């Protein structure tokens with residue numbers, strides 16, 4: 001028997017779960033289809049909310065969206081915690097970018113100037129300042145940059161909170177893969193792996209790296225998303241050498257970050273590999289992460305080993321997300337969040353809520369419409 005809902009969401013990662021929550025709160029009946037919600041990039045991510053230290057030259061439009069998302073985070077976390085009863089590990093202690101050598105410090109100074117020209121807060125630190133803030137860092141680091149507005153959250157807890165809040169608001173989770181989308185001149189719903197039809201007035205495509213391989217989408221509508229593999233390590237330290245701040249660095253040209261959680265977990269990340277949909281952990285990436293992490297924080301080598309996790313960042317040709325109505329009535333796309341999906345979840349969910357419930361697209365996501373890739377020749 002076909003089932004019906006106002007909205008069918010394909011994918012229950014952080015993006016699909018956040019969208020389901022906001023739509024259900026807005027009064028829509030929602031079904032989310034996902035065989036393993038939270039098992040995608042969401043479960044691997046470190047959870048940095050870092051518009052300042054994640055800034056890459058040439059990505060100013062994305063920066064504006066990242067800043068809008070960061071501003072929304074405190075309210076979003078408060079509302080979500082209230083709705084779900086789940087604490088999401090939101091930490092506002094700020095981020096340290098530690099320089100490895102003099103050349104690195106000079107590069108951080110340039111980045112600091114660029115950030116200031118864009119109105120972003122940051123403060124250059126001497127080596128002594130750095131160790132004053134984090135006494136466990138390696139002696140001899142020449143200095144760094146403090147970004148007080150770059151925070152962090154625990155993505156796994158965030159996802160659990162979103163699923164709970166969405167279900168409490170009436171959304172339903174269908175633990176199955178979408179086999180294909182049903183589209184004629186209008187999106188009609190989806191067919192699940194067991195053949196069940198979910199009929200929806202609106203379909204939201206939020207399947208992360210798999211969004212481009214969802215069957216049934218007309219050729220011109222398929223979003224140009226590719227998987228960018230990333231590995232993170234989870235370690236644990238129960239002593240006073242725990243970090244207080246998210247700490248990042250570039251050790252001999254190789255970027256690494258350390259994200260502490262209140263319970264003593266430390267997330268070390270991350271590799272960036274163009275390896276298709278291969279999710280196997282690669283020993284070289286683990287070695288490089290441990291090598292570079294211990295160069296910043298020697299205590300890394302004394303920590304308990306907990307886990308290696310591999311995820312696929314949904315990358316796009318311009319590294320920015322794809323959010324908006326497709327050129328088929330009733331089909332909305334919310335994917336391609338690449339390095340920033342945890343940060344961008346609230347702003348994406350609010351945008352999709354407005355698009356679906358009112359038909360209008362909020363100003364802050366207009367630059368990220370699917371149509372900007374129209375005519376793009378896709379690799380076969």
Ligand SMILES: Cc1cc2nc3c(=O)[nH]c(=O)nc-3n(C[C@H](O)[C@H](O)[C@H](O)COP(=O)(O)OP(=O)(O)OC[C@H]3O[C@@H](n4cnc5c(N)ncnc54)[C@H](O)[C@@H]3O)c2cc1C
Nearest residue numbers: 011013014015040041042047048178208230340341342343
């Ligand atoms: C190593 C690493 C570190 C990261 N660190 C950060 C960070 O510090 N801060 C930050 O903001 N972002 C970070 N990210 C990026 C962030 O994790 C992603 O942008 C975000 O998780 C994307 O969420 P999503 O819901 O779109 O995709 P995913 O979390 O990948 O979820 C997609 C879901 O779709 C489901 N699915 C796939 N195909 C189908 C189908 N046919 N039918 C139904 N369901 C389907 C999958 O099961 C999966 O649950 C990191 C990513 C990685 C890999």
